[in-house]
Amino acid sequence: MTYVQYVAARPVTTIRPESIIGPQGNTTFLEGTTWCVARPGASQAELQRALDWACGIGRVDCSVIERHGDCYEPDTIVSHASFAFNAYYQTNGNNRIACYFGGTAALTKINPSYGKCSYDVSRSEVSAARSLSKYKHRWLMLMHIGLLLLISRRG
Numbered sequence: 001m002t003y004v005q006y007v008a009a010r011p012v013t014t015i016r017p018e019s020i021i022g023p024q025g026n027t028t029f030l031e032g033t034t035w036c037v038a039r040p041g042a043s044q045a046e047l048q049r050a051l052d053w054a055c056g057i058g059r060v061d062c063s064v065i066e067r068h069g070d071c072y073e074p075d076t077i078v079s080h081a082s083f084a085f086n087a088y089y090q091t092n093g094n095n096r097i098a099c100y101f102g103g104t105a106a107l108t109k110i111n112p113s114y115g116k117c118s119y120d121v122s123r124s125e126v127s128a129a130r131s132l133s134k135y136k137h138r139w140l141m142l143m144h145i146g147l148l149l150l151i152s153r154r155g
Helices: 044-055 077-091 123-154
Strands: 035-038 105-108
16 A cells, blocks of 8 residues: 655755754653654655555554645655654654664754644644553564565565
8 A cells, every 4th residue: 555656756855964863762752852754865665665654554644744734745755754754753752763664764853844834743642652651562563563564675
């Protein structure tokens, strides 16, 4: 199941390299001090697979990156993947593993929000994610399976 197909000729949003920071270990619930975005240089195909996973198995609400949504424009795989990656990251513990996506994502300290498109997650979503922490073992197992699926599709 593919979320959105992109044509390689479309323009790509550039994320300044100085805005990317390396993994910081467990940065659980920093409430907006870090965001997860598409890694500069990741291939369109890899980003598409990771976006499909985030909007499918990852259970991210991707309605805002669909046509007429607040984060649809710019209509690029990098922009849409960045939104989906961050939504997953913010609601799943703000830790390094929640911002991996098969190596297609990176952390940044610069808020990527723009116009009506907000990358911040409401406190109620953070509270819900905290209440799910008792399911950490199951979540880690599912994350591992998802990553294995991404890696197996690369080949």
